[in-house]
Structure formats: structure tokens, C-alpha cells
Amino acid sequence: MFRSRKKATTDSLSYGKVETLIGEGTQIKGSFQSSGVVRVDGFLEGTIEHDGDLIIGPTGRIQATVKARSLAMAGEIQGDVEVAEKLELLPGAHLKGDVRCGHLVIHEGARFHGRSLMSEADLSTPQQPVRSQEE
Numbered sequence: 001m002f003r004s005r006k007k008a009t010t011d012s013l014s015y016g017k018v019e020t021l022i023g024e025g026t027q028i029k030g031s032f033q034s035s036g037v038v039r040v041d042g043f044l045e046g047t048i049e050h051d052g053d054l055i056i057g058p059t060g061r062i063q064a065t066v067k068a069r070s071l072a073m074a075g076e077i078q079g080d081v082e083v084a085e086k087l088e089l090l091p092g093a094h095l096k097g098d099v100r101c102g103h104l105v106i107h108e109g110a111r112f113h114g115r116s117l118m119s120e121a122d123l124s125t126p127q128q129p130v131r132s133q134e135e
Helices: none
Strands: 020-022 027-034 037-040 043-050 053-056 061-068 070-073 076-078 081-089 094-096 099-106 111-113 116-118
Touching: 053 061, 061 070
Parallel strands: 020 037, 027 043, 037 053, 043 061, 053 070, 061 076, 061 081, 070 081, 076 094, 081 099, 094 111, 099 116
Antiparallel strands: none
């Protein structure tokens, strides 16, 4: 009666060939700048500024402010996240921080603790608050 849905994982994402891999057991502290497709299965602390697609695997742990074009995660992020295009929280993902993105997808089994602002506008320009009609 019900169709089986394929469970979304970081392995099934169509971001293209991973160009940089931060493997499980690797720890990086500081500022991380990159482009292309990057997958994190280790630990990063500090800031991440990424001009491409970022994948956080199930063992990936991030304690940082994150900026990326797109982000799919199955691991953990503690910190604010700014994604120009799509932010996808896969089953098992845990995001604790505020989010600003173009498109947000939260799969069953993912956890998100924070505030979100979704906008099609260029994320580099500050957003004006929405005024109620009563003002």
C-alpha cells in the first residue's frame, strides 16, 4: 500500500565529485576557505567560508560559523549557517544555530535548534524587517 522511499544520505547526493575530503579522525582549528565540493567527516572549529557545495558526513562535527553556496549535512554543526542556495538536513543531522538560506529541507530524523530566515534575495545584502499593518 505504501511505497518505500529511499532514505536520503550524503552518499546519494548529486553534488558531483568530492574534490576535498576532511576524513574521520582529522581535526582542524582556525579559518577554512575553499571552493568546489568538500566533504567533512572529521572535526572543524573556527570559521568556514566555502564558495561551493559542502557536505557534512554522519561523523562530521563542526563548531564554526559556516558560509557556503549549498550545504547537505548528516553530522553536527554548532554555529550560525549562511547558505546562498539549498540547506539540507539529512536524517541524523543536528544543527544548533541560526540559519539564513535560500531553500531549507529538513528530513525526518534531523534536528534543528535555532531560527531560520529563508530568502531568494542575495544573501550579501542585509534584510529589512517586515512591518505589520498595524504600525
